[in-house]
Amino acid sequence: MSLSLDDARRLDGADPLRGFRDRFVLPDGVIYLDGNSLGALPATTAARLGSAVTEEWGQGLIRSWNSHDWIGAPARVGAKIARMIGADPHEVVVADSTSVNLFKLIVAAVRRQTGRGVIVSEPGNFPTDLYVAQGASALLDGVSLRVRPADQIIEEIDADVALVMLTHVHYKTGARHDMAAITARAHEKGALILWDLSHSAGAVEVDLNAAGADLAVGCGYKYLNGGPGAPAFLFVAERLQAALQSPLTGWMGHAEPFQFGDDYRPAPGVARFLCGTPSVLALLALEVGVDLFNEASMATVSEKSQRLCSMFIDLVEDRCAGFGLQLVTPRDPAVRGSHVSFAHPDSYPIMQAMIERGVIGDFRAPDVLRCGFTPLYVGYEDVWRAVEIIHDILASGAWRDERFRTRSRVT
Numbered sequence: 220m221s222l223s224l225d226d227a228r229r230l231d232g233a234d235p236l237r238g239f240r241d242r243f244v245l246p247d248g249v250i251y252l253d254g255n256s257l258g259a260l261p262a263t264t265a266a267r268l269g270s271a272v273t274e275e276w277g278q279g280l281i282r283s284w285n286s287h288d289w290i291g292a293p294a295r296v297g298a299k300i301a302r303m304i305g306a307d308p309h310e311v312v313v314a315d316s317t318s319v320n321l322f323k324l325i326v327a328a329v330r331r332q333t334g335r336g337v338i339v340s341e342p343g344n345f346p347t348d349l350y351v352a353q354g355a356s357a358l359l360d361g362v363s364l365r366v367r368p369a370d371q372i373i374e375e376i377d378a379d380v381a382l383v384m385l386t387h388v389h390y391k392t393g394a395r396h397d398m399a400a401i402t403a404r405a406h407e408k409g410a411l412i413l414w415d416l417s418h419s420a421g422a423v424e425v426d427l428n429a430a431g432a433d434l435a436v437g438c439g440y441k442y443l444n445g446g447p448g449a450p451a452f453l454f455v456a457e458r459l460q461a462a463l464q465s466p467l468t469g470w471m472g473h474a475e476p477f478q479f480g481d482d483y484r485p486a487p488g489v490a491r492f493l494c495g496t497p498s499v500l501a502l503l504a505l506e507v508g509v510d511l512f513n514e515a516s517m518a519t520v521s522e523k524s525q526r527l528c529s530m531f532i533d534l535v536e537d538r539c540a541g542f543g544l545q546l547v548t549p550r551d552p553a554v555r556g557s558h559v560s561f562a563h564p565d566s567y568p569i570m571q572a573m574i575e576r577g578v579i580g581d582f583r584a585p586d587v588l589r590c591g592f593t594p595l596y597v598g599y600e601d602v603w604r605a606v607e608i609i610h611d612i613l614a615s616g617a618w619r620d621e622r623f624r625t626r627s628r629v630t
């Protein structure tokens with residue numbers, strides 16, 4: 220028998236993260252299950268941006284680069300993210316987008332691996348990862364991208380492989396790779412490894428240095444709650460920093476940008492992977508989201524994520540049996556992230572009907588209903604209520620209304 224509403228309320232009452240919910244702005248009547256795509260707005264972001272605009276920009280003007288340490292923001296916010304992903308503070312910077320960071324790190328890594336011409340990834344990886352790897356391969360002589368299903372990746376890594384590039388938690392299925400095992404295999408064969416942590420950072424426990432990882436990237440606008448289009452982060456293990464060169468040799472990655480010399484000389488550490496002037500307002504918004512994690516251990520966050528996801532799976536399979544939903548996400552919490560996906564041939568209109576009833580998840584082509592469980596602001600009662608609404612939509616056939624079939628540009 221699955222959990223009752225009273226059980227869910229009891230779990231909320233005992234939840235050590237319960238207090239975080241009030242630290243976010245969430246509209247009344249909304250159960251937000253899309254924080255894995257765009258995190259919710261932290262309650263203090265608007266005021267922080269207000270003071271950054273009116274005081275720091277308006278009054279401080281250009282002086283604020285120094286007086287408010289705008290110039291230090293990429294490294295400062297990077298150091299805060301480092302704590303959440305098992306990295307040292309000087310191994311992470313915030314810069315650009317995940318796509319651009321992928322490009323910089325792929326090219327840097329492959330160029331260092333002389334005599335090896337293969338980048339290994341998996342089919343169905345997030346499109347930008349594959350597209351950027353394709354674009355980078357086309358620029359690099361004799362380099363090609365080889366995609367193999369997740370369960371064949373380990374065997375695929377041989378002496379030709381320069382770089383293994385994988386997304387730790389799969390954006391659609393929610394399946395999580397064994398970071399330590401794949402990293403160890405890559406190193407055994409002399410390959411480097413690059414992890415995309417977009418669906419991991421702020422959701423599951425990640426220990427890059429314990430796994431011996433080389434490189435990583437991730438989004439700032441998902442579980443880190445940095446806002447739409449927030450800048451991304453990148454990680455380069457300390458031991459590799461001096462050996463890798465960014466292909467985007469912008470002045471912010473120069474050793475002495477304010478010497479204004481004619482020749483590029485990379486900054487000594489991970490800062491060499493900065494490129495142009497950082498987007499300061501976006502960085503300061505991201506910092507608010509990241510700072511919320513100062514007060515929560517990733518172990519607690521990850522434990523709650525596992526429970527929320529398990530509860531959702533159990534309740535959907537119990538309450539919505541017979542309506543054609545097929546679980547796509549692994550049942551075992553140890554090998555999944557913080558979102559759960561079900562396949563259904565009509566998942567698009569079903570998700571639109573859910574959104575109209577206030578349960579916001581998303582649709583991922585061709586047939587996936589995806590719901591993200593953000594431990595800082597989703598509670599157990601939310602999960603229970605969401606499943607009741609899904610049941611109602613399926614049982615009544617409300618989703619069959621024509622208006623739910625109109626596709627929007629963003630799904």
Ligand SMILES: Cc1ncc(COP(=O)(O)O)c(C=O)c1O
Nearest residue numbers: 316317318345347386390415417
């Ligand atoms: C695994 C993964 N990588 C990258 C991205 C997006 O990269 P960008 O922020 O450059 O658009 C996403 C977005 O959902 C993602 O899921």
